[in-house]
Amino acid sequence: MSSATFDSVQAYESARETLIQQDRSLRLDYKRPPLTQDEAAADQYIRQLRAQEAKSVWGASHEDVPHPFPGMEFLTGKAIVEQTELFKLLKKMPKGALLHCHLDATVDAKVLLQLALEHPEIHVRANSPLASDCVRTALPEFKPIFSSDAKTTSSVCASSGYEAGSWVPIVKARESFDEALGGPEGFDKWVLSGLMINASEAYDTHNTIEKIWEKFISTFGVARGIIHYVPIFSKYIKASLLASIEDGISYIEPRIYFQDEFMCGVDGEVNVPHRQWLQMFDTVVQGLHAELANQGRQEEFVGARLIYSVGKTLTPEQLKWYTDDCIQLKQQFPHIMAGFDLVGPENISVPLKTYVPTLLEFNAKVKSLGLELPLILHAGETLGDGDEPDSNLYDAILLGTKRIGHGFSLAKHPELLRLCREGEILIEVCPISNEVLRLTSSMPMHPLPILINHGVHVAICSDDPCQWGSMGLTCDFYQVIASSEVTGLIMLGEMAKDSIVYSRMSDNDKTRAMTTWNRRWAAYVKELASLGRSTESQ
Amino acid sequence: MSSATFDSVQAYESARETLIQQDRSLRLDYKRPPLTQDEAAADQYIRQLRAQEAKSVWGASHEDVPHPFPGMEFLTGKAIVEQTELFKLLKKMPKGALLHCHLDATVDAKVLLQLALEHPEIHVRANSPLASDCVRTALPEFKPIFSSDAKTTSSVCASSGYEAGSWVPIVKARESFDEALGGPEGFDKWVLSGLMINASEAYDTHNTIEKIWEKFISTFGVARGIIHYVPIFSKYIKASLLASIEDGISYIEPRIYFQDEFMCGVDGEVNVPHRQWLQMFDTVVQGLHAELANQGRQEEFVGARLIYSVGKTLTPEQLKWYTDDCIQLKQQFPHIMAGFDLVGPENISVPLKTYVPTLLEFNAKVKSLGLELPLILHAGETLGDGDEPDSNLYDAILLGTKRIGHGFSLAKHPELLRLCREGEILIEVCPISNEVLRLTSSMPMHPLPILINHGVHVAICSDDPCQWGSMGLTCDFYQVIASSEVTGLIMLGEMAKDSIVYSRMSDNDKTRAMTTWNRRWAAYVKELASLGRSTESQ
Incomplete structure (x- = not known):
C-alpha cells in the first residue's frame, strides 16, 4: 500500500478505485444484484435533485433559520425540508415496515387533541x-x-x-x-x-440529553390521559395505522407500553386489562383490512403486531409479573404479540444486566412453551463509552435480542458490529429521535453511516413522530439521504426491504409484504426515472 | 451467541466478561503488558476523581453555563475544566510529543500581542x-x-x-x-x-463548519502580520516551544505554513526566504537545548522538527514549486524538515486527488534522493460521507501518508480502519479543534472512542491552541478522559507513548525521548498513587 508501488498515475487510479470498492464492499447497496435500468435512472435523478437542492434550497437564506444545511436540526429545519422536491418524492416511496415506534407517540398531536375534544x-x-x-x-x-x-x-x-x-x-x-x-x-x-417538543426546548432550554428527556417523558403523561381510554383507544389505533399507511408503510410493529395494568373503560373506571387492549387492537386491524379491501387498497397494508414494553424503572421482581403477562397475552394473541422490550432514558435507567436472571427465565419459558416471542431490546441509546448504558449492548446481544432499538453507541464496538452483521441483528435507527433527544446535534454527525459501511442491517424508524411532528418515515428518510453522498435511493430501498425481512410478521405475510413492496418499488422507480428523463429533456 | 446457550446466570456472566474482553481486545490499553502497582493505583485514583468531579463540579450549577457536563463545548466550559483537580493533575502528566499543530497558532494570544507591543x-x-x-x-x-x-x-x-x-x-x-x-x-x-475564537462565535453567530472556518482563517491573517517578521519570529518560536515544554511535552512537530515565499526582514522588506526561517528555527532550538541544560532541565526537551505545509488552494503546477522547495530545504536542514502536508478547510478545498500526480512525483524524487521526507497529510477533517472531502482519506493512505491529520471521518471506513491499524498509520486527533470547528458538538459525540476501540494508533493533538486558548495538551487530554468511562489514565499514557513512536524524530532522539518519558511517567504515577493512598486514608 506504499506509494512506491505505483508506476503511474493510472496504476494509482486503478488502486484507488479498488480500495473504494473494497471499503464499501460490506454495504448492502454494493452487495445487491445489479440495478434495473429504472433503478439506475431513479437513483441518478435523486442524486441530481439532492445536489441541486443542497444549493438552491439549503444554500438560500431562510428567515428564522440562521444556519440552514442538509440534515440540520430537524425542529428548526422542518419547514425547509418540507418545501423540497426531494421530500415530496420520498413521500411516495414504499417504505416497507415501521419497526421502532412507541404506540402512544404515533398520532399527530392535533389529531389526538381532536379525538379528545370529540369526547x-x-x-x-x-x-x-x-x-x-x-x-x-x-x-x-x-x-x-x-x-x-x-x-x-x-x-x-x-x-x-x-x-x-x-x-x-x-x-x-x-x-x-x-x-x-x-x-x-x-x-x-x-x-x-x-x-410535543419544540425547537426552543430541544436546542436551548433543554439542550442536554437529561433535560430533554424530562420534557420528553412529560409528553407521554399528557398523551396517555387521552389515549388510555377505551372509546378513544380504538380510534387512536386506527389513526396511528392510517398515518403510517398514508406514508407508504405497509406493516407496523409498535412498542405498546403495558406498565399500567389497566386503562379507563367506558364507565370511567380504570379496570380494562391488557387482554382487552389487544382485542381492541385486533378489531381495528381487521376492520382496517376490510375497509382497505373495499377501497381496492389491500396492497397498502399487510398488518401490525405489537411489542410488549415496560419501563426500566422496575425491580426484577416487578418485571417478572410483566414477562408472565406477556407470555399469557402471546398465548391468547399469537398473531399480535411480536416480542418483549424494556424502555426508558438509558443514561439513568436500571441497566439491562440487573434484569438478566428474569429475562433468561423468560427466554427459557418462551422456548419451553414453543412460542415465537423474542426479546427486541432497546440498547445503546447513549453517548456513553464503556459505561453501564453503553454496556447494555452486550446484554441485549447475549440475551438474544432479534433487533436492537437505537444501537447509537454500537459503532464503538468492533466485536458487536461483527456479531450484529454476521448474526443478522438489525439495528432500528431513529435519526430524528436521536437528534431531538440530543445524542447528535445534526444528521451529518450521526453514526448511521458507520453502521451502513460496516454492513450492519439497519431499518430507519421514527420512534415518536408525534413529539417531533414527523408523521410516517419520510422525514427520517429525508434526513438520512440529505446528509450523505454515498447513500442514495438504492440504500433507502435496501433498508426498506430489510425492515420487512427483520419484522416479526408471519412468513406468509412477509412473502406478501415483499411481493407488494417489489411491485410498488418498481412503479416508484419507474416514475422517478421518467421524471429524470423529462427533466433532462427540458 | 443465542441465549439458549446459557444454563445459568453464572454461565451468562462469564460469557459477558469474555465478550467485553473480546470487544476491547484491539485497544492499546488492553493489549499492553500488565500495569505496575503504581500505574494501577494511579489509574484507580484518576477514575475515582473523575467520577467524583462529574458530580461535584459538573453536576453543580455554574453562572453563565446553563448546561454543564463533562466534555462539553470547550469555549463555554473552559473555566469549569480549569477548576477541576483532574485538570490540575493532568497538567503534570508527561505528554510525549505534540504531533499536530500549526506553528502560527501555538503561542498564547496575549503573549503574541505582547511581542508585537515590544516592537x-x-x-x-x-x-x-x-x-x-x-x-x-x-x-x-x-x-x-x-x-x-x-x-x-x-x-x-x-x-x-x-x-x-x-x-x-x-x-x-x-x-x-x-x-x-x-x-x-x-x-x-x-x-x-x-x-482567537470565542464561545459566541463558535456556538452562535458562526455555528456551522463553513462559517466558523471563515472566522478561523481570519485569525491567521491577524497573527501572521506579527509573526512573519524576523525580529519577532525567533522570539515567537521560543515562546511556542516553551508553552509546550511547560505542559510536559518533550518534542514538537508543528506544521509550518510556507505558502508565503518570504517573511519581513529587519529592514521592513518582505524578502527573507524559507531557508532563513529554518535557520532561525534551528538557532532557537539549539539555544533552548543549551538554556535548559544550564538549568538541569535537559530531560524536558528532546527537540522539534517542522512539517512543510501549504494550502489546498494551489493549482498542481503551483504545488510543484513548493514540493521542490521542500526537498531543497530537507537537503539543507535534514534534522529539521520532517515531512510535507497540504492544509485548509477540507469541505471547500481542492481535493487531494487533484494533486496526486504532483505528490507521486514528489514521493519518487524523495525516494531517488534517499531522503526521509514522507507525506504527513491532513485528511477526513469533515462530516462528509463518501463525498470528495471524506474521500481524501483514500488518497492520503494510497499516497503513503505516515500519519493522518484529524481523520475525523475515518470511523466510517472499515477497510481504512484496518489499513491504519495494520499499516501503523497513526491518527492525529484534535479533540478541541474538532469541537470548536463544529465537526462535533461536544466530546461525547466525538468518534475518538471508535478509533481507540478499533485498535487504531492515536495521538491527541492541540492543532491551534492560540485560537481556543488551550496552551499545551492538558485541555485536550482532559476533554478525552472526562467524556469516557473506559478510557482512563493508562490509555492517555499509551497515546503519549505512541506520539513518540510515530513522531519523525531521529532514532537516537526517539530512544532518548522514550527513556525519559518512561522515567517521568513512573514518577508521575507514583505521585498519583500516593495521592490516592492519602485520599483513602482521610
Whole structure:
C-alpha cells in the first residue's frame, strides 16, 4: 500500500478505485444484484435533485433559520425540508415496515387533541392556574370523568380564579381560555406544546440529553390521559395505522407500553386489562383490512403486531409479573404479540444486566412453551463509552435480542458490529429521535453511516413522530439521504426491504409484504426515472 | 451467541466478561503488558476523581453555563475544566510529543500581542474606523513599517476621524484607543478577539463548519502580520516551544505554513526566504537545548522538527514549486524538515486527488534522493460521507501518508480502519479543534472512542491552541478522559507513548525521548498513587 508501488498515475487510479470498492464492499447497496435500468435512472435523478437542492434550497437564506444545511436540526429545519422536491418524492416511496415506534407517540398531536375534544367527558387540569408567565411550563393533564360531583370549575385560567389541580371539562376549558392567552387557539397551542417538543426546548432550554428527556417523558403523561381510554383507544389505533399507511408503510410493529395494568373503560373506571387492549387492537386491524379491501387498497397494508414494553424503572421482581403477562397475552394473541422490550432514558435507567436472571427465565419459558416471542431490546441509546448504558449492548446481544432499538453507541464496538452483521441483528435507527433527544446535534454527525459501511442491517424508524411532528418515515428518510453522498435511493430501498425481512410478521405475510413492496418499488422507480428523463429533456 | 446457550446466570456472566474482553481486545490499553502497582493505583485514583468531579463540579450549577457536563463545548466550559483537580493533575502528566499543530497558532494570544507591543515599528490598521458597533467585527491587521512617509494617524478609532486602512503605530493605537471602547484594555481585547475564537462565535453567530472556518482563517491573517517578521519570529518560536515544554511535552512537530515565499526582514522588506526561517528555527532550538541544560532541565526537551505545509488552494503546477522547495530545504536542514502536508478547510478545498500526480512525483524524487521526507497529510477533517472531502482519506493512505491529520471521518471506513491499524498509520486527533470547528458538538459525540476501540494508533493533538486558548495538551487530554468511562489514565499514557513512536524524530532522539518519558511517567504515577493512598486514608 506504499506509494512506491505505483508506476503511474493510472496504476494509482486503478488502486484507488479498488480500495473504494473494497471499503464499501460490506454495504448492502454494493452487495445487491445489479440495478434495473429504472433503478439506475431513479437513483441518478435523486442524486441530481439532492445536489441541486443542497444549493438552491439549503444554500438560500431562510428567515428564522440562521444556519440552514442538509440534515440540520430537524425542529428548526422542518419547514425547509418540507418545501423540497426531494421530500415530496420520498413521500411516495414504499417504505416497507415501521419497526421502532412507541404506540402512544404515533398520532399527530392535533389529531389526538381532536379525538379528545370529540369526547366531552374528557376533563383537563393544570398544575398551576394558567397565566402568561406559566402557560409554557404548566402541563395539561387529561382524564375522562363521568361522576356528577366533579367540580364545576369552567376554566383553567388564573383570571377565572382557577384552583390548581381541579378538573375542567375539556370543551369548556377550551372555550373559556383567556383571550389574553390566545382564546381557544391558545388552548390548542397549550395542549400541543404539552404533547410535543419544540425547537426552543430541544436546542436551548433543554439542550442536554437529561433535560430533554424530562420534557420528553412529560409528553407521554399528557398523551396517555387521552389515549388510555377505551372509546378513544380504538380510534387512536386506527389513526396511528392510517398515518403510517398514508406514508407508504405497509406493516407496523409498535412498542405498546403495558406498565399500567389497566386503562379507563367506558364507565370511567380504570379496570380494562391488557387482554382487552389487544382485542381492541385486533378489531381495528381487521376492520382496517376490510375497509382497505373495499377501497381496492389491500396492497397498502399487510398488518401490525405489537411489542410488549415496560419501563426500566422496575425491580426484577416487578418485571417478572410483566414477562408472565406477556407470555399469557402471546398465548391468547399469537398473531399480535411480536416480542418483549424494556424502555426508558438509558443514561439513568436500571441497566439491562440487573434484569438478566428474569429475562433468561423468560427466554427459557418462551422456548419451553414453543412460542415465537423474542426479546427486541432497546440498547445503546447513549453517548456513553464503556459505561453501564453503553454496556447494555452486550446484554441485549447475549440475551438474544432479534433487533436492537437505537444501537447509537454500537459503532464503538468492533466485536458487536461483527456479531450484529454476521448474526443478522438489525439495528432500528431513529435519526430524528436521536437528534431531538440530543445524542447528535445534526444528521451529518450521526453514526448511521458507520453502521451502513460496516454492513450492519439497519431499518430507519421514527420512534415518536408525534413529539417531533414527523408523521410516517419520510422525514427520517429525508434526513438520512440529505446528509450523505454515498447513500442514495438504492440504500433507502435496501433498508426498506430489510425492515420487512427483520419484522416479526408471519412468513406468509412477509412473502406478501415483499411481493407488494417489489411491485410498488418498481412503479416508484419507474416514475422517478421518467421524471429524470423529462427533466433532462427540458 | 443465542441465549439458549446459557444454563445459568453464572454461565451468562462469564460469557459477558469474555465478550467485553473480546470487544476491547484491539485497544492499546488492553493489549499492553500488565500495569505496575503504581500505574494501577494511579489509574484507580484518576477514575475515582473523575467520577467524583462529574458530580461535584459538573453536576453543580455554574453562572453563565446553563448546561454543564463533562466534555462539553470547550469555549463555554473552559473555566469549569480549569477548576477541576483532574485538570490540575493532568497538567503534570508527561505528554510525549505534540504531533499536530500549526506553528502560527501555538503561542498564547496575549503573549503574541505582547511581542508585537515590544516592537514599536509594528503598525496596525482596521478595515473600518472603530466604533462600538463594529469593534467586534472589524479586524486588526499588523505590519512592521519603517519608512518615514507612513501617515501620521495616531488612532484607529472613529472618534479621531480614522481613515479605514491607514497604518497606525501599535503603541499609539493602543494608547489612544477610545475610552468608550475600553481604552488600552479595549485595544487588547480587540486584538485578542481577532486572534482567537470565542464561545459566541463558535456556538452562535458562526455555528456551522463553513462559517466558523471563515472566522478561523481570519485569525491567521491577524497573527501572521506579527509573526512573519524576523525580529519577532525567533522570539515567537521560543515562546511556542516553551508553552509546550511547560505542559510536559518533550518534542514538537508543528506544521509550518510556507505558502508565503518570504517573511519581513529587519529592514521592513518582505524578502527573507524559507531557508532563513529554518535557520532561525534551528538557532532557537539549539539555544533552548543549551538554556535548559544550564538549568538541569535537559530531560524536558528532546527537540522539534517542522512539517512543510501549504494550502489546498494551489493549482498542481503551483504545488510543484513548493514540493521542490521542500526537498531543497530537507537537503539543507535534514534534522529539521520532517515531512510535507497540504492544509485548509477540507469541505471547500481542492481535493487531494487533484494533486496526486504532483505528490507521486514528489514521493519518487524523495525516494531517488534517499531522503526521509514522507507525506504527513491532513485528511477526513469533515462530516462528509463518501463525498470528495471524506474521500481524501483514500488518497492520503494510497499516497503513503505516515500519519493522518484529524481523520475525523475515518470511523466510517472499515477497510481504512484496518489499513491504519495494520499499516501503523497513526491518527492525529484534535479533540478541541474538532469541537470548536463544529465537526462535533461536544466530546461525547466525538468518534475518538471508535478509533481507540478499533485498535487504531492515536495521538491527541492541540492543532491551534492560540485560537481556543488551550496552551499545551492538558485541555485536550482532559476533554478525552472526562467524556469516557473506559478510557482512563493508562490509555492517555499509551497515546503519549505512541506520539513518540510515530513522531519523525531521529532514532537516537526517539530512544532518548522514550527513556525519559518512561522515567517521568513512573514518577508521575507514583505521585498519583500516593495521592490516592492519602485520599483513602482521610
